[in-house]
Amino acid sequence: MNADKKNSDMASPADMHDAFEAALEAAYDFRLDIKTRGPAPSADPKALMAAFDVPFADRPRAAGDVIRDLAAAAAPGLMGNAGPNFYAWVMGASHPAGVAADWLTSAWGQNSGLYATAPAAAVAEEVSMKWLLGLFDLPSDCGFGFTTGATMAGFTCLAAARNEVLSRAGWSIEERGVFGAPEIKVFLGEEAHSTIFAALRYLGFGERNFVRIAIDGEGRMSASDLAARLSEHDGPKIIIAQAGHINSGAFDPFTEIAALSEKHGAWLHIDGAFGLWARATPSLAPLCKGAERADSWSVDGHKWLQIPYDTAFAIVKDATALRRAMTIAASYLNAPPEGRRDPSNYAPELSRRARGFAVWAVLQALGRSGVEEMILRHCDCARRLASRLKSEPGVEILNEVVLNQLAIAFAPEKDRETQARLTDEVIAEIQRRNRCYVSGAAWKGKKIMRVSISSGETDFDAIDLLAEETLAAWRKVRERA
Numbered sequence: 439m440n441a442d443k444k445n446s447d448m449a450s451p452a453d454m455h456d457a458f459e460a461a462l463e464a465a466y467d468f469r470l471d472i473k474t475r476g477p478a479p480s481a482d483p484k485a486l487m488a489a490f491d492v493p494f495a496d497r498p499r500a501a502g503d504v505i506r507d508l509a510a511a512a513a514p515g516l517m518g519n520a521g522p523n524f525y526a527w528v529m530g531a532s533h534p535a536g537v538a539a540d541w542l543t544s545a546w547g548q549n550s551g552l553y554a555t556a557p558a559a560a561v562a563e564e565v566s567m568k569w570l571l572g573l574f575d576l577p578s579d580c581g582f583g584f585t586t587g588a589t590m591a592g593f594t595c596l597a598a599a600r601n602e603v604l605s606r607a608g609w610s611i612e613e614r615g616v617f618g619a620p621e622i623k624v625f626l627g628e629e630a631h632s633t634i635f636a637a638l639r640y641l642g643f644g645e646r647n648f649v650r651i652a653i654d655g656e657g658r659m660s661a662s663d664l665a666a667r668l669s670e671h672d673g674p675k676i677i678i679a680q681a682g683h684i685n686s687g688a689f690d691p692f693t694e695i696a697a698l699s700e701k702h703g704a705w706l707h708i709d710g711a712f713g714l715w716a717r718a719t720p721s722l723a724p725l726c727k728g729a730e731r732a733d734s735w736s737v738d739g740h741k742w743l744q745i746p747y748d749t750a751f752a753i754v755k756d757a758t759a760l761r762r763a764m765t766i767a768a769s770y771l772n773a774p775p776e777g778r779r780d781p782s783n784y785a786p787e788l789s790r791r792a793r794g795f796a797v798w799a800v801l802q803a804l805g806r807s808g809v810e811e812m813i814l815r816h817c818d819c820a821r822r823l824a825s826r827l828k829s830e831p832g833v834e835i836l837n838e839v840v841l842n843q844l845a846i847a848f849a850p851e852k853d854r855e856t857q858a859r860l861t862d863e864v865i866a867e868i869q870r871r872n873r874c875y876v877s878g879a880a881w882k883g884k885k886i887m888r889v890s891i892s893s894g895e896t897d898f899d900a901i902d903l904l905a906e907e908t909l910a911a912w913r914k915v916r917e918r919a
């Protein structure tokens with residue numbers, strides 16, 4: 439405890455300096471260490487709880503001491519997704535330029551809801567989005583909102599979609615709300631991401647409103663089934679397609695889907711949490727052909743772009759539709775100057791973190807060529823891993839490797855239970871060896887080890903290590919079986 443510290447001091451200049459330095463030192467050590475140490479947290483839940491559950495301080499403490507204690511308590515419970523050897527879920531690695539920009543964001547303490555409350559933050563968002571729309575090759579006058587993640591970006595886009603298709607059907611949601619409105623049918627692939635269903639639920643949709651469209655072996659929506667199902671329904675329609683299937687990385691056939699959407703007057707949304715980044719590289723962009731004809735897109739910043747958690751983008755072609763769905767108006771909320779925007783009119787929150795600074799910094803640090811190099815490198819890594827693994831007896835790559843995702847099944851010829859158990863054992867063995875981190879999922883009736891290559895640090899050396907670790911784990915499990 440700092441005996442000199444008054445309750446009214448948040449921190450003296452010396453204390454503040456010490457706290458900032460302590461954070462810098464802990465962050466720098468962590469980021470260097472994570473390149474070589476095992477990616478799994480070492481603490482069990484009990485030990486982790488004990489490290490944090492210290493007596494609540496009676497009196498104010500020096501901020502630097504608190505930060506050192508925090509870093510020590512958290513260290514054994516930190517996951518290694520900021521390092522090169524992490525492949526579970528779909529996670530980014532928080533680019534150092536973004537981390538530093540995020541520190542400044544916190545130090546500046548800006549509330550980015552309004553231009554008036556945080557002018558620099560509002561402008562950083564506008565300029566970052568101008569660059570992003572250029573990377574995605576989408577119209578420069580799209581409306582957009584910065585959100586926590588793709589779940590909320592999807593929610594934001596689909597709120598605009600819901601209101602707009604109802605408005606076209608003569609129903610003003612602003613006036614009459616959702617209850618009693620004409621029924622909207624939502625057409626989406628059988629393997630749409632779970633968070634899309636969550637976003638739809640938040641917006642008042644339920645199972646009865648969904649029309650699940652047949653998919654092919656890669657999880658891609660069948661355009662012919664979509665055509666058939668669309669013609670069975672009158673009334674307002676939303677179609678949700680996917681750029682980047684969570685297991686296969688596959689892309690829905692956007693050109694055909696967009697044509698159907700236009701024919702039926704539907705709103706087409708694309709969930710491109712990670713897959714939309716294919717549009718940032720000329721050689722992969724054809725995978726996403728036709729996606730520009732959609733009405734809205736949700737895409738993460740904290741996955742493939744390596745923005746520190748949490749950031750995603752809701753992009754809507756009709757900026758007015760987005761604004762109508764999201765506007766927060768009150769007499770005390772000052773209007774922005776001519777030509778500028780209030781971020782809170784385009785996303786669900788009023789007060790929030792100024793996410794644009796980190797996005798601006800990471801985009802500048804990577805540059806257009808850096809974004810492209812990273813995405814291509816990860817896709818090359820995915821193909822390299824597939825080619826290292828596929829000749830091994832008892833290993834099957836279940837997807838066509840078109841992007842950065844691999845769905846790997848072990849012992850695919852065994853009965854369902856044995857196959858699942860053996861695959862779980864391989865995942866557990868890789869995690870136990872703790873040189874790489876992977877996790878599992880279920881797909882096509884099988885248990886899979888899903889590999890997502892999305893850490894900015896991952897390169898061929900890291901992938902060769904993963905290939906060796908996977909083969910070593912599988913051979914051990916196979917021998918034991």
Ligand SMILES: Cc1ncc(COP(=O)(O)O)c(C=O)c1O
Pocket residue numbers: 527528586587588589590631633634682683684709710711712738750
């Ligand atoms: C296709 C897809 N959509 C949406 C999401 C949700 O993204 P977030 O976790 O950023 O909310 C994910 C997450 O992995 C995803 O892969």
